[in-house]
Amino acid sequence: MQLSSYARFSLALERRMLIVCLITQFMTALNKIALTWFALFIFQFALIATLSAQEVHVVEKTLTNGLTLLMVERHDDPSVAGGWVAHVGSANESPGITGIAHLFEHMMFKGTTSIGTTDYKRDFEILAEQEKIRDEMRAEESKMRAAWRRGGVDDWQKPENWTPYYRELQKQFQELVLEERKVIVKNEIWKIYQANGGNGMNAFTMDDMTAYFVGVPANKLELWMWLESERIFHPVFREFYAERDVVFEERRMRYDSTPLGPSEEAFNALFWQSLPYSWPTIGWPSDISSISKPQADAFHAMFYSPQNITLILVGDFDPKQVAAMAEKYFGRIPRGKNNPPDLVTTEMKQPAEKRMNAEVAANPQVDIMWHTVPFAHKDSYALQILAQLLSTHTGRLYKGLVLGSGVATDISASQNSQKWAGWFDISGEAADGHTPEEVENGIYAELDKLKRDPVPPEELQKVKNNFAAEQYRQLNSNLNILQNLIFNDGEGDWREINAAQPKLEAVTAADVMRVANEYFKKDNRAVATFTRKPETAAAESK
Amino acid sequence: MKIFSSLILSVALVAPFQILHSADIPDRPEKLSFPPLKYDAPVPDQYRVQLKSGPVAYIVPDHERPLVNITVYVRTGKYLELAGKEGLAELTGWLLTHGGAGTNSASQFEERVAFLGAQLESSIGDTQGNVGLNLLSKDLDAGLGLLRDVLYAPRFQDDKITLRKQQTLQAMKQRNDDSSAIEDREADFLAHGEKFWANRYSTSNSIDSITRRDLEEFHYQWFWPSNFVIAITGDFERDAMIAKLEKVFSSGPNVIAMDRELRTGTPPPIPTNIVFAAPGVYLVNKPDVDQGRVSLMLPGIQRGNPDYYAVVIMNNILGGGGFTSHLMNRIRSDEGLAYSVYSSFPPGVYYPGTFTIAFQSKSRTVAYACAIALEETKRMSAQPVSDAELNLSKKSIIEGFPNFFNTKEKIVEQFAMDEFTGRHAKDPQFWQNFRANIQSVTKEDVLRVAKKYLTPDKFAVLVVGNQADILLGYPTHPVDLKTLFGSFHEWPLRDPMTMQPLAPQK
Structure with a gap:
């Protein structure tokens, strides 16, 4: 039990971290291996700050648009682990949109203008029509919330309590979802990586960061450059509202339906008074179910600018070639006009236990x-x-x-x-x-x-x-x-x-x-x- | 939040129309060309060493970091426990490294390991024991001494037996607290039967009855050199390591005086008397959760089954392939009904595995998601998959193949497990042929195995969650869970200390 303190730290982090976790299941399908991939993974974070000097030789470059590139050469195996971290997390949210950093992470797998659709122009038209209906639904939700506040309904999200007009809007929206499906190529980023030997594709969100990563064979590094630069540059948030429901299920799985989840969430909120670590990274239930696609678009514009992102590559490559390739692919993304705002709120000193x-x-x-x-x-x-x-x-x-x-x-x-x-x-x-x-x-x-x-x-x-x-x-x-x-x-x-x-x-x-x-x-x-x-x-x- | 003005939003929507790809960046990734990459699977016999002292070892030197990592796999397991002594294997496994060993008391031993900054852990599971040592290579000789003491001279100190029993009994009390733990346990009962050895759980009585003598005998019976398989990698020279290992394993100090007849030779085969549950829904009522956990199960296959490769592809397309799978696309992406949804079709090593579709959904959409899972299962055996799907599935497995072996630890551990489970003896070319075997699977094969194994009228479906809300269903997608899979059963929780079924909760 040498590592129980680290393990404990891992658990503490797990409470606050969210991971889209799928590769475990893929592996199990092939082999009877009970991978505790998720747990092992966090474990690695737990061991930060324990490396001695010169242990990891990192080459750092800054691209012309302000994006940082870190490279570690390692020729042990013909593969490359590629990832990038956006310096934004749930601490950058505000009441009403708690959970948006994490929901956004999910949306980054939904494709781009050229990936995930057979007809992006038609797709954009449908997305715009969907938002019109959503605007009306939001107005109706506001009325239902008011009814709930006055005791008119016990829970406005129960389907039995929806207003007739809201049900009608739901139906109209669903028709547009079906319409959009005609031009969607589902989960295409995932498909492209899989067909090219990509593995371990995943992402996570914490208070302070959102990170995306995947392993690729060494000869497919340019594919990684293409796909990752494309989704930072031209993301399209398809199937937004279904994904919101997915995240709500993730919340139920990780917190609401576990023996200690609800109490630990309350304890965390008790501990942090002013600092926005007080809300859970996955967001409050009320917020998850009302975050809008326009809010996600704005979030991207504010936080996913090159000067707020670090690319990291570890593996079998030549840093000189890679730096040039990164400039070609990622350097084309224009620098954000404004730097993301600094978090100025600090934690109040406790007056009492x-x-x-x-x-x-x-x-x-x-x-x-x-x-x-x-x-x-x-x-x-x-x-x-x-x-x-x-x-x-x-x-x-x-x-x-x-x-x-x-x-x-x-x-x-x-x-x-x-x-x-x-x-x-x-x-x-x-x-x-x-x-x-x-x-x-x-x-x-x-x-x-x-x-x-x-x-x-x-x-x-x-x-x-x-x-x-x-x-x-x-x-x-x-x-x-x-x-x-x-x-x-x-x-x-x-x-x-x-x-x-x-x-x-x-x-x-x-x-x-x-x-x-x-x-x-x-x-x-x-x-x-x-x-x-x-x-x-x-x-x-x- | 003034910053979220519609002006800013429009940028995200409009900008893409104005962006042109620069001349040398193609508009689709298929237009990129890549240098070839040839990958040869590692060959087990390059690493395999039959030690004179008994064990087979897989050895790979790796000088990148000043560490050595050793895992000793032991042919033992829970399946060897006598009736009434459930929990003995686990207790033995834990106490090997926590109950003192050799000349060291438990606290001296743990302090010694800690001072070296080493990890030395042991456990005994269903069908194998593991003892793992990881430490700085400069401390190798000290570490090997400690390892030898664990393997041959554990002390099973009385106060540590008492402590661990108390911890075990207290952990038992939590058996019904977490719905995922209930699901794991009851799924095994449905898939293997109440009497199957793996479902003989420890109880307060069985833990109480375990004596120091039981532990000593269980250890003595199964911990001897030819019953070990070893995986070792790290900062050492191969020949020097072989010499060290011979020394460690050849001269086991027999500090426990015991009748040698206890060592009856190779452990008996693992019993395979599986009884799969009758078709239907089995619902465990857990009123305090708002999400139902679901496992839809069918009898599966065993290693060596000629259908294996077709089954891998079929399962990959149905629900094993992550975001590209049918189940994920329908239940998660389309409908937003679950965060995690997948199918798995692991070939059993010693007895047939279980095909499982698993997901978690809010109570009221459990039945709807079940109906979709059933529909997708039927579709798999009703119509052939597309060429594109077949090719993608094959490519994902073939192109991803090098990841099985992308660290030295993975190489030795995989090969040591193949030795341990007998695959190396039976099918030494398994990994060499793996990609070709996957490549040879046809659409017809996929359809054939889907028809053969995906038999929807045989589903045993375990649901753990809020019974009232689950049965209420969802108004826009009404599904009657009570009839969807034939029969419906309220499935009781078990008393956590005796494992006897309790009356169903109302």
């Missing part, structure tokens, strides 16, 4: 979050070391609360640094006969020791050795190196892939004690305790 208790269909547990520091902050390294000191089976929390007092069955800690802010997270499950509050108090007792006494040299070295080995583990494939670069670039600076490790090495026992005292304060934390819903216990075990 925040607490919530939830009854859930799960074993009793506690989750504690403290406000800490953003990505690459000078204290982030000591906090990462501190998290590792607390985590794993040889860490302090397991020794103290699982093996020692026995109040917990499992426990973990993580430091999570994102672009605009960071947090430290400890969560643990109470052992039978013990309460979440006992686990909570045990955690504070361990933290108090770290505030009071310097960490012994051997223990500090053990943790550093772990980071030193980890730095290599994640470099085992083009895709993993690509993921690391995406993550670091998306959070603020790809150079951290090489710069972080020496900073971790330099952390001293005094640094650990200082950050423990600085951040683990009562009025800087939020605490969620979870107890089992009595009826779920009754249904399960007597």
Whole structure:
């Protein structure tokens, strides 16, 4: 269990990250392999900031339109992992359109003016007609919302509660959907990649970034250039409203229909007061079902400009040739007139400890979050070391609360640094006969020791050795190196892939004690305790 | 949000009409030409070493990073548990690396591994055990010593047995909390039968009954050199590594004094007494979720079946090929009824696999999505696929083939698994011939296997979700789930500690 702190970090990220995940199923179809691709994937992000200097040789170029290109040559295998990260995520949204960054990510697979249609002119006419009907539907939705506010209907989205006119509009819209299908070539981007050996095509959205990636055979790099530049340059958001429903199902699957999803979402919203990390990346349900295609078009215009995008290629190629090719394909996209707006809102300092208790269909547990520091902050390294000191089976929390007092069955800690802010997270499950509050108090007792006494040299070295080995583990494939670069670039600076490790090495026992005292304060934390819903216990075990 | 003005919007809509492709960028990707890329599949015998000490090893040096990665596959598994001792395999697997080994107590052992920055993990699943070691190459000798202790001299410390039992019992309580866990479990019951060995779950009684002696015997019975297959890659020289491995595996310190008769030789074959459920819908009521999880299942095929390649293509077109598949296009892209929808047709290694269509949809559209899945299944066996679909499917698999082997770890792990499961002995040319075999599949083959295996009147359909809302259906697409697949059954949850069926929830 060397990596439980990382695994824990992965889980913390998973709550906030969304991935269109399909390749797993494709692989399973061929082989009886239970791939935990999704989980492994996030795991890679969890290992950021653990690479030593000069470990990854990155060539950086800036294209004439401001787009950044990162290249890592690696001739181990005749393939290339290609990806790009747009510096936009759910933190760039606002109330009413929460979830748009992620919905937009889905829409980027719907084609371009030349891909995904047999007749783009006719397609555009139909899209325009569809929007006219949608305008009327939005007006009607507004009336139905008003009726709901006054108690006229219990849930305006229930089909039984729709107004007759709304039903009529639905029908008209559906006719236009069928009309559009005549000129649509469904999922053509996917088809082209598949026919050319593309693999692992996927994308994800987080608070601070949206990333798209795929692996291609080395001889098909130009195809990647063609398709990716085309969809950044000329995207067409077909089947927008059906995709909105898809995303709503994704929300139900990941959050609404899981034992802890709804409570964790509420806890996250409790923790962040002013910073737009407070809403889930997938968006509030009310917003997902009302985001419009015009809003998505505007979002693209604002955030998908070349100066806001980094291209990353890892694999078997010649960087000189690739740089020229990138200029040819991506350089044709005009620089955006305006740079995307900076996020100026900062998190309010908490005036007091925040607490919530939830009854859930799960074993009793506690989750504690403290406000800490953003990505690459000078204290982030000591906090990462501190998290590792607390985590794993040889860490302090397991020794103290699982093996020692026995109040917990499992426990973990993580430091999570994102672009605009960071947090430290400890969560643990109470052992039978013990309460979440006992686990909570045990955690504070361990933290108090770290505030009071310097960490012994051997223990500090053990943790550093772990980071030193980890730095290599994640470099085992083009895709993993690509993921690391995406993550670091998306959070603020790809150079951290090489710069972080020496900073971790330099952390001293005094640094650990200082950050423990600085951040683990009562009025800087939020605490969620979870107890089992009595009826779920009754249904399960007597 | 003034920024979302209609002026800006019009840019996105109008601009594409004005854009011309520059002269040297073609307007369609088909017009690009690519240099040829020849790819030869790796050949297992180039990596295979029969160690004198017993195990077969697959070895690939890789000096890119200063790491060594070793996986030891062990012929053992849950299927060897005696009745009443369910959970023994899993407990043994966990305690190998967490219960002390050799001269080290559990805490000394874990501290030693941690100080090396190494990963040393073990587990025993249904039909195999795994012990994995990953560490810096400079620490290889220390790591191999620890690995040998795990394989030959685990200590199964009493306090760790108690701890793990307690953790296991507590985890059991969550068996009915997550609808996806319920779905996974009950799908196996429907596909394999209540009495199938893989469906003998641990209970509070079986965990309580496991003794230290049980663990020692289970370990001693199956952990010996010729019962291992090894995959190893990393920063080492091949010959030096072979010498080190011979040393590790030849001199197992037999610290547990035990009757050698326990070692009865090669583990017995894996039982194959599958009973597939009668056709119909089996609904587990979980009132607290707003999305139903659905698995539509049919009996599948086993490895070595001559229909395998046609089945791969057929399934790829129906629902295995991601966004290009029929199910994805209809249920997700067209109708927006699900985020994840797919079919899988894995050939079973030891007994026939299960063909499954799976998706999740909001409670009230479950029945509608089921009807579409059924319709698409019928269509597959009623009419031939198009040439374009057939070709795309073949190309996606053939062109994507190198990804099976795009890291050194994947090469050795794939070949070690082939050794372990007997494929290397039976069909050593499997990977060499794979692409040609896929290429030879015809439309007629696809239709034939669809008719043979996609038998819609035999579907066993598991649904986990809010029964009332699921049966209510959706007004614009009314479908009666109670009759769609013949019969309808309320399928009970099980008591998580005894696994006995509970009365259906109302």
